[in-house]
Each structure stands twice: as structure tokens, then as C-alpha cells.
Amino acid sequence: MAFIELKDITFAYDEGENVLSGFNLLIEEGECVFVRGDNGSGKSTLFRILTGISYPASGIYKFDGEEINKKYLKDNRNSKLFHKRVGYLFQNPDIMLFSNTVFDDVAFGPRQIGLGDKEVLARTEDILKTFDIEELRDKAPYHLSGGQKKKVALAAVFALNPEVILLDEPLAGLDKKGRGWLVEFLKEVKSSGKTLIIATHSDEIEAELDGRVCEL
Amino acid sequence: MIPDWMNEKDTYVPPKKGGAYLYKTMRSMGLIMSRITIQTGSEGKINIPAKWKIIVLLLSIIAISVTNNKTVLLFFAAATLLIIALKPPEVINRIVKNAFASGIIASIFLLPAFVTNPVGRMNNLLVLIKVMLSISLVSIFNHSTQWNHITRGLRCLHVPTVFVFILDITLKYIYVLGNFINEMLTAHVMRAVGKNKDKYGSIGGIMGVTFIRGNELNKAMYEAMVCRGFTDDYKGL
Ligand SMILES: Nc1ncnc2c1ncn2[C@@H]1O[C@H](COP(=O)(O)OP(=O)(O)OP(=O)(O)O)[C@@H](O)[C@H]1O
Ligand SMILES: [Mg+2]
Numbered sequence: 284m285a286f287i288e289l290k291d292i293t294f295a296y297d298e299g300e301n302v303l304s305g306f307n308l309l310i311e312e313g314e315c316v317f318v319r320g321d322n323g324s325g326k327s328t329l330f331r332i333l334t335g336i337s338y339p340a341s342g343i344y345k346f347d348g349e350e351i352n353k354k355y356l357k358d359n360r361n362s363k364l365f366h367k368r369v370g371y372l373f374q375n376p377d378i379m380l381f382s383n384t385v386f387d388d389v390a391f392g393p394r395q396i397g398l399g400d401k402e403v404l405a406r407t408e409d410i411l412k413t414f415d416i417e418e419l420r421d422k423a424p425y426h427l428s429g430g431q432k433k434k435v436a437l438a439a440v441f442a443l444n445p446e447v448i449l450l451d452e453p454l455a456g457l458d459k460k461g462r463g464w465l466v467e468f469l470k471e472v473k474s475s476g477k478t479l480i481i482a483t484h485s486d487e488i489e490a491e492l493d494g495r496v497c498e499l
Numbered sequence: 500m501i502p503d504w505m506n507e508k509d510t511y512v513p514p515k516k517g518g519a520y521l522y523k524t525m526r527s528m529g530l531i532m533s534r535i536t537i538q539t540g541s542e543g544k545i546n547i548p549a550k551w552k553i554i555v556l557l558l559s560i561i562a563i564s565v566t567n568n569k570t571v572l573l574f575f576a577a578a579t580l581l582i583i584a585l586k587p588p589e590v591i592n593r594i595v596k597n598a599f600a601s602g603i604i605a606s607i608f609l610l611p612a613f614v615t616n617p618v619g620r621m622n623n624l625l626v627l628i629k630v631m632l633s634i635s636l637v638s639i640f641n642h643s644t645q646w647n648h649i650t651r652g653l654r655c656l657h658v659p660t661v662f663v664f665i666l667d668i669t670l671k672y673i674y675v676l677g678n679f680i681n682e683m684l685t686a687h688v689m690r691a692v693g694k695n696k697d698k699y700g701s702i703g704g705i706m707g708v709t710f711i712r713g714n715e716l717n718k719a720m721y722e723a724m725v726c727r728g729f730t731d732d733y734k735g736l
Contacts, residue, residue, distance in 0.1 A: 336685055363513035367692040377712070378682040381704040395693035396511050409502035425711050443690060444509050468500060475506045 284348060285309040286478065287333070287447070292342035294328060302328045306342070308497060312446075315479040315492055320499030326482040327374055329499065330449050333480065334371045335362070346447075367396060370445030374452050374482075376436035380424035385416065385435050388424055392443035406442060413468070414438045429456045437465070447478040454485050466491045514694045521691055524702060525684040532677045549644050549652030556640050560633050572628060579635050586642065594638040601634040602627060646670050668717065676713050680705060 287310040294303040302325040310316055318326050331337040332344060335356050344351045346365065356362040373379055382388040390407040398406065411417045414434050419427065424435055433456045440448065453469075454462045466488050473479055473492060481488065489496070563575055583594055609623045644652075650667045654660075683705045691701070 334689060336689075359519065360513045360515055363692040364511065366689050367509070367511050367513065371686075371689050373682070373686055375682070378679065379686045381683055381687060381701065381708050383704065392690050392692070395691060396509065397514070397693055406502070406504065409504070413500065413502060425708050439690065441505070443692070444505055446508060471501045472505065475501060477505075 284345075286312040286314075286347055288343070288345040289332070290343045290345075292332065292339045292344065294325075294332060294337065294339045296328075303332075303339070303499075310478060310480065312478055313473075313476045315473050315494030316481070317489055317494050317496045318480065318482040318499060319484075319496055324499040326499055327451055330371065330451055330480075330482065333449055334369055335365060367443060368445055369447045369449065370440040370443055372437055372440050372448075372450045372453055374455075376429075376432040376456075377425075379436040379439060380432060383423060384421050385419045385424055385427075386411070386421065388435060389438045389442050392439060396443070410438045410442045413441075415464070430458060430461060433457060434461065441472075445477075447480065448472070450479070450481045450483075452482060452484070454483060454488060462487065511692075513692060516694060520698050521684065521688055521701070525681070525688060528677070528681050528684060532674075532681055548655075549648040550655045552640055552644055553649070553652045553656060556636055559636055563629050563632050563636075567625070569625075572625070572632070575632055576628070579632055579639070582639055583635065586639075590642050594635055594642065597638045598631045598635045602631045605630040668720070672713065672716065675716065676709055679712060680709050683708070 287308070289306060289308040292303050292306040293301055294306075295301045306329070308316075318329060320326050328337070332339055335351050338353055346369070349355060349361075351365065356365065380388050382391060386407060389410055390403050393403040393406045408417075411420060414437065416431065416434050416438060419431060419435065424432065427435065433453075437450075437453065440450075453465060457465060462485075469479060469481075469488070469492055473494075479492075479494070481492075481494075483489070559575065562571065566572060583591055586594070605627050609627060613620055613623045646667070650663050650670075653663050653666070687701060687705065
């Protein structure tokens, strides 16, 4: 049985036509999958289903043996554990940042999983250093540049140390240096055994990371 | 390059409590948003210009409020019911709900008078009916006219540009900002995997960012419009 299993998924936004129909996807733990497709082909929609924000009209989604549906996620503990294990970088980083400072936004995840103050501080600083955004630490997220916001949002996702990481256009908005760096970072994340699912229009990430392409 | 703790899996047992507040907020926000989306108004096959709809609506409401003649009210009630009956079921549902909600609020206000002054009871009932009729007419209008047509209609009726502009931008941004709040809540829930000690702080943060975003969007939109030739002479978007 695969780690992530989508079987015969059909999805439509209300009153619209099907965005996904009869869609199948199997992903093993530790795999790296690139989701490709034209604008509007349903990449972000697929991610919404994989993270349990939207539910398919028909078909089955299984994550680590559990069927993920409305009923399962209605249980508070299930949904928390699920969201802890599956991290999601939204295509628009603006919607992810709500705290007064970058530090608080990145520390939000570690605080949530009940780490002690010291550990929260250590983790957050690790991540800020890794992403090379230490100097943004006390800034207000909504006043950052587009690329800086993207980095903070990425840092916020990784601070929770999820097992599966869904990245919707992670390279968009980053400069050349930032892109090169992120690709290297993702390589290491992959070799640490985490599962990566990445929607992208860029070839540079595919050339570097060893992964499989899923065309929508 | 990656920190050591990323090489390991966290063993995390989520607490049972907490999080319900966020979900509730998200659900009610979603509900409000779906209502706003639906109120974009589906115009039927017979297309009366919004200008005439506005005039008829205003005249009807004035007539309903000034008349004391029960036959006239009866006529309006019959006409309103007829129009409602021709709408699709979900629209009927919503219009009737609005009418009853306004009726209940009006009754609460009228209740003291109704109890203490037996002579005026008939008048109180009339007021109640007038309120419900007016609200029904407004919801019918709302459900059968697209927003951009409403603003164009107002423009034809020589309502000042600034007023129409503000109305139009507000209507559009209620949707955009509502959506933004909704998405922020969703993104928040993705990371709110434990017990939130400061749940009001989170919501406050979202509201604060939304407010700033609203202001910035407004400014950006105005600038973008100017770049595309907008000269404060508003012709409806
Ligand atoms: N909230 C929504 N309500 C209705 N329709 C939607 C919504 N979100 C997306 N859609 C529609 O679903 C389709 C797929 O959208 P989606 O965002 O998944 O595309 P995408 O592959 O991520 O595109 P992009 O490369 O531009 O990010 C589009 O046709 C879009 O119009
Ligand atoms: Mg997308």
C-alpha cells in the first residue's frame, strides 16, 4: 500500500466543471513528485485535496493507510496530527503570514506542538539561519518584499518539521541566488527521507532533484 | 545545511482540546462568503435595465411606506409574492428568510406598543407588513440584478460619481477581502496543530493584516486604474 493514494478522484468547484476527473496518483514515502500543468489545470486544487482543505466529490484519498475525508478530519485530534504531518506552502504567501513579527510567524508551529520555550527558540533560530532571514526577525511580515515573504512562509512550513511537504510554486518570486539555494535545501530535505510534492513551472528544480513528474 | 532535528520525525501526540474556535470562525466566515457570492444576482431571461428596476424599487418602497390603504398594500403583497414565486427555490428560500428575519426584528421593536396600546394594534401590524414587504422587494432586487448593473443604473440616474465609485469598490472588496480572510484562516488552521494559548491573538492578527491589505489594495487599485486612463470620471467598471 502506498503512503499517499488518490484513487479515481473527481473534483469541481461549486457550479463549475470538473477540475479533476478520474484522477489517480500513488506516492511512496520519501519520494519526490513534480506536479506540472498549464495555468488553471488544477495543481493548486490537487494540493487542496491532498491537505484536506477540499474534499473530492468522488474517489478515495488515503494517507498512510487512513482514508482522509470530512468525517475523519472532523475529529480534532486526527486533523491536528494530519496537519502536523503534512505541510503546505500556499501559492500566495501573503495569506500565510498573520503575526506581528517574522519570528512569531515562524515560531507559531513549534509553539503549537508544545515544545518548551528554549526548544521553540532554538528551532526558530535554526530555521531563520538556514533560510538566511535572521535580519528580518523582528520585521512585520506584511511589509516584506514578495521574495522575502516567500522565504518566511517557507520557513514557517519547515519549522513544523512535517513528513510530507507540498510546495505550490516554491521558486516563484525568488531571485537567482534564492532559487539555487532552495534547490540545494530541498535536495537535503529529500535525502532526510521526507516526501516532497512540488507544483512548478520551472525546469531548474526538476533537473537537480531526482523526482517523478505527474502531468495534469 | 538542514538542522539536525529535520532529519528526524517528531513523535507528536496532539492534545484533544483546542482548535474548535478557529474552525467555528472559519465555518461561519465560509457561510458569509458563500452568501455574498450568490448575491452576484443571476439575471433572468427577461432583462429589465437596472435603471428601471431601481426607479420601480424606490417608488414601491415609498408607496408602501406612505399608504394606509389596505387594498394598496394587498396589491403590493400579491405582486411581491408573485415575483418571489417565479424565482428558483434557493432564491425563494433566501428572500423569505430575509423577510422573516426583518419581521422578527420589527416585532421586537413593536412588541411594547402592541402590548400596552390595544387601540394601535392594527397599525402595528401594518408597520410589520410594510417592513417585510420592503425588505422582500430589496432582496428580490438584490437577487435579480448584477452588481455592475446596479452601479451603471445609479450612474444613469445621475447619482454623484464619487458615491457610485465608493459603492462599487466596496462591493467588490467585500468579496476580495472576505476571500482573503477565509484563505488566511485556512492557512492558519494548517499550522494550528496544537492547543492555541492565544487564539484571540491569532484572529486579531488576521484581522489586522486584512485591514492593512484592504487599504493597500484600495490604493493599488486606484493607481492601476489611473495607469489605465481613469480620470475620476466614473463610467462603471
Ligand atoms: N475558489 C475557486 N472557485 C471556483 N473555481 C476555482 C477556484 N479556484 C480555482 N478554480 C478553478 O479551478 C481551475 C484550476 O485552478 P487551480 O488554481 O487549481 O490551477 P493551477 O493549476 O494551480 O493554476 P496556476 O498554474 O495558475 O497556479 C481553474 O479553472 C480555476 O478557475
Ligand atoms: Mg496554482
